[in-house]
Amino acid sequence: xxxxxxxxxxxxxxxxxxxxxxxxxxxxxxxxxxxxxxxxxxxxxxxxxxxxxxxxxxxxxxxxxxxxxxxxxxxxxxxxxxxxxxxxxxxxxxxxxxxxxxxxxxxxxxxxxxxxxxxxxxxxxxxxxxxxxxxxxxxxxxxxxxxxxxxxxxxxxxxxxxxxxxxxxxxxxxxxxxxxxxxxxxxxxxxxxxxxxxxxxxxxxxxxxxxxxxxxxxx
Amino acid sequence: xxxxxxxxxxxxxxxxxxxxxxxxxxxxxxxxxxxxxxxxxxxxxxxxxxxxxxxxxxxxxxxxxxxxxxxxxxxxxxxxxxxxxxxxxxxxxxxxxxxxxxxxxxxxxxxxxxxxxxxxxxxxxxxxxxxxxxxxxxxxxxxxxxxxxxxxxxxxxxxxxxxxxxxxxxxxxxxxxxxxxxxxxxxxxxxxxxxxxxxxxxxxxxxxxxxxxxxxxxxxxxxxxxxxxxxxxxxxxxxxxxxxxxxxxxxxxxxxxxxxxxxxxxxxxxxxxxxxxxxxxxxxxxxxxxxxxxxxxxxxxxxxxxxxxxxxxxxxxxxxxxxxxxxxxxxxxxxxxxxxxxxxxxxxxxxxxxxxxxxxxxxx
Numbered sequence: 086x087x088x089x090x091x092x093x094x095x096x097x098x099x100x101x102x103x104x105x106x107x108x109x110x111x112x113x114x115x116x117x118x119x120x121x122x123x124x125x126x127x128x129x130x131x132x133x134x135x136x137x138x139x140x141x142x143x144x145x146x147x148x149x150x151x152x153x154x155x156x157x158x159x160x161x162x163x164x165x166x167x168x169x170x171x172x173x174x175x176x177x178x179x180x181x182x183x184x185x186x187x188x189x190x191x192x193x194x195x196x197x198x199x200x201x202x203x204x205x206x207x208x209x210x211x212x213x214x215x216x217x218x219x220x221x222x223x224x225x226x227x228x229x230x231x232x233x234x235x236x237x238x239x240x241x242x243x244x245x246x247x248x249x250x251x252x253x254x255x256x257x258x259x260x261x262x263x264x265x266x267x268x269x270x271x272x273x274x275x276x277x278x279x280x281x282x283x284x285x286x287x288x289x290x291x292x293x294x295x296x297x298x299x300x301x302x303x304x
Numbered sequence: 305x306x307x308x309x310x311x312x313x314x315x316x317x318x319x320x321x322x323x324x325x326x327x328x329x330x331x332x333x334x335x336x337x338x339x340x341x342x343x344x345x346x347x348x349x350x351x352x353x354x355x356x357x358x359x360x361x362x363x364x365x366x367x368x369x370x371x372x373x374x375x376x377x378x379x380x381x382x383x384x385x386x387x388x389x390x391x392x393x394x395x396x397x398x399x400x401x402x403x404x405x406x407x408x409x410x411x412x413x414x415x416x417x418x419x420x421x422x423x424x425x426x427x428x429x430x431x432x433x434x435x436x437x438x439x440x441x442x443x444x445x446x447x448x449x450x451x452x453x454x455x456x457x458x459x460x461x462x463x464x465x466x467x468x469x470x471x472x473x474x475x476x477x478x479x480x481x482x483x484x485x486x487x488x489x490x491x492x493x494x495x496x497x498x499x500x501x502x503x504x505x506x507x508x509x510x511x512x513x514x515x516x517x518x519x520x521x522x523x524x525x526x527x528x529x530x531x532x533x534x535x536x537x538x539x540x541x542x543x544x545x546x547x548x549x550x551x552x553x554x555x556x557x558x559x560x561x562x563x564x565x566x567x568x569x570x571x572x573x574x575x576x577x578x579x580x581x582x583x584x585x586x587x588x589x590x591x592x593x594x595x596x597x598x599x600x601x602x603x604x605x606x607x608x609x610x611x612x613x614x615x616x617x618x619x620x621x622x623x624x625x626x627x628x629x630x631x632x633x634x635x636x637x638x639x640x641x642x643x644x645x646x647x648x649x650x651x652x653x654x655x656x657x658x659x660x661x662x663x664x665x666x667x668x
Contacts, residue, residue, distance in 0.1 A: 088571075088600075090602045093607045096613075096615075098618065104623055105620075107626075109627070109633070111630065112634055113631075113634040113637070120635075120642075121641060179613070182564065186612070187616070187620075256520075256573070257531060257570065261570075261571065
């Protein structure tokens, strides 16, 4: 298989397969999670539950008092790489072209040099949060294989994308194919790993705020 | 005056013009400036190196590219000045005479001639899909190649199989390098290749006695080291996200990037964007059409000429089924979860205060 055939495979059957696994996993897990339900709460809620849901959604985006000082890397690094990923994934022009081809939606992209800079910052932030995870005893104790695995899954597409654009290490065609392949691995495994928080984070935060308000302890 | 210069002078090319051409060749191949002079001397000194040009499964486009890119080309003239001992298309001889010429050329120049091949080699049915004078290309190649000094696989078909090897490849076409494994071989892919690349390779060989530096795919690195996209004059539009959406819209008229119209420039390693065609006039993107990637291995089956590189290369066949399957699995798991909850509820036994007391009233 030559480089162009490899690229054609990842752009064709590979993409098809990855998107199918992604769609299957997302639909399956969303239905499973949201049909779990809970017992009807017969007591009148003590506060306005929905308002508390929205409040918690917002509050959990900010560090609780004192926490920022104790773990600044988690907050700064976490924010930087999440925002960086969002910018790189959704505002790099070829990515928008792909979304347009798949869904018909499109929006203006950012100039390539801006994306380059954001990519470097994102990669650096990911490395920093990984080092922090390994070096801090508590974080290391809490970390499982899956935490490191999803880090690699997320890191590889960003790294290979940057190497491809900058023509580093391998010929562009091969590197582009590896980039697409790594992104396909990411989306195919997303529904079955912690990465599914991309879909559930908001819902579960709202749920927590809602149930706490019913019990009179909105946080 | 030597033979080559005489011929060039006869065709109206001065020594100065020839020297300029050699300097241009040297600079294109990233050789030091003095190499131009050395090339001119070597080419002038050369005793009409014998060239045998074998056309296999091909369309003659490569030969046309060399001989007719414009008139008169220095490439073409140098080509005239080589001793083209066998080329079915260009030679006057035909039939048995031609075959005799081939036999004699191979024997007289054994171990010294340059073997140029355009076209792929069909291997199906023992090579019967392409025969010359009753002999298969496969057979001929196996006989002639071992006696050559170097082999030049001219054009994408010879270099990588090209269109004959495109799916479903009914004739079992393969590249020359699949058959010729033990000779110095250089691939000059392109459909057709740029004429100056061939003269560059030959000039390098005659000057230094070796092939120029080759890459992984045995292409001269000097010409195939960069992508079309990297050297494209429309690149700034790509970086700014300005794309032509159709071949006649405002963007197309403004000369914006052709990426969305399927340009394969980003994955095509060739010199078109800076060497250009037709006496350095332009190249496909400059005339308004995206690159089709003709010099890359497997370009014909690379997902469609007009489909952007960022778009899926084929239809998504599994997606709808996957959503349905995901919903089915989700509902099945949900029902199973409900059943487990129901079973747990049914199995629940209400505890009374009596149950909590120890039967024997002993230690807690």
